[in-house]
Amino acid sequence: MTSTTTTTRPARNGVDVPTLFATLDVVRAQPAAAQFQFRARNEWVAGTHSRTAIQGFFGAGQEDTTRTEPFVYDADHPTVLVGSGAAPTPVEFLLHAIASCLTAGLVNIASARGITLHRVESTVEGDIDLLGIFGMSDQVRNGYREIRVHFTVEDDAPAEKLQALVEQSRDRSAVYDVLTNGTRVVLDVTAG
């Protein structure tokens, strides 16, 4: 096995570490490459059921051409909330987003630090009081009151490195930033 130095960084945990560092070098030299735009297109199916296609994005100075087919995801309300239960609720996709973002970051950071991971799992819980979205209380917000993410990580590093790894993945997570700090969302409508 190759030793980990700045000149020969092995692929680790499925992360191509040399290419990761090379990519960071490119962005350092050309900061405009860091401007990305992600997109989605949603179509109503029936009732609370809708379907989203995710395909094109702009980044690294150009439109992506690697995705030749869209990724397609449904969302719905469960039957107890008068939906058809055909898919998870929209708020459950927020839990998928935070878990997968923190995990990707954790794996990248571990790989860059030369830590070998054997297993990374997380469970996410989000508490929400629907009196808010039902418009039945001014004291209750519409969204989650709290989200909790619990990681279980099996790796070859000492425990204090593991804690630092999770903290660094949080500090570099796009989804964590949006979910905790909020972002501007602009909405408009055209009659079709």
Place this chain on the structure above:
Amino acid sequence: MTSTTTTTRPARNGVDVPTLFATLDVVRAQPAAAQFQFRARNEWVAGTHSRTAIQGFFGAGQEDTTRTEPFVYDADHPTVLVGSGAAPTPVEFLLHAIASCLTAGLVNIASARGITLHRVESTVEGDIDLLGIFGMSDQVRNGYREIRVHFTVEDDAPAEKLQALVEQSRDRSAVYDVLTNGTRVVLDVTAG
């Protein structure tokens, strides 16, 4: 076709309006029924690729029993960001969440107001500067700078009702609230 009155509200747009109003009446009488907890479980696959299972939730006073199988979703980074591109990025699932949440709300509200919808589509764009998550600038946040949602709606109502419909769906959207106002996210880790 049945006329829309408070005593006989027809199913409209695939929404069972009588059941929707009956559900709201139940919650008004028993506010504790509005306490929900949603959950997800994520497993790392390799590199930035991970997989989330969404199944159980608590709501209306009990654990859900209607979902007999988990819904499973992958997430990954694209190849230009040194992932394998096996699935959308975590931040793209935020776009799916906002579009599907606003759409479900819009359809419910239109149905309650007796508006028949023929088509509801939305496109979502999110701008993000990756200098933030790359740790290359203190001036750049990690998450989206701005998200824009554009709806196209074909319905039988006058234009001013359409605008009001979109505004009401925004004012009752759990995902819009979380994305714009943020929420508390608690993170911990156990060595596996």
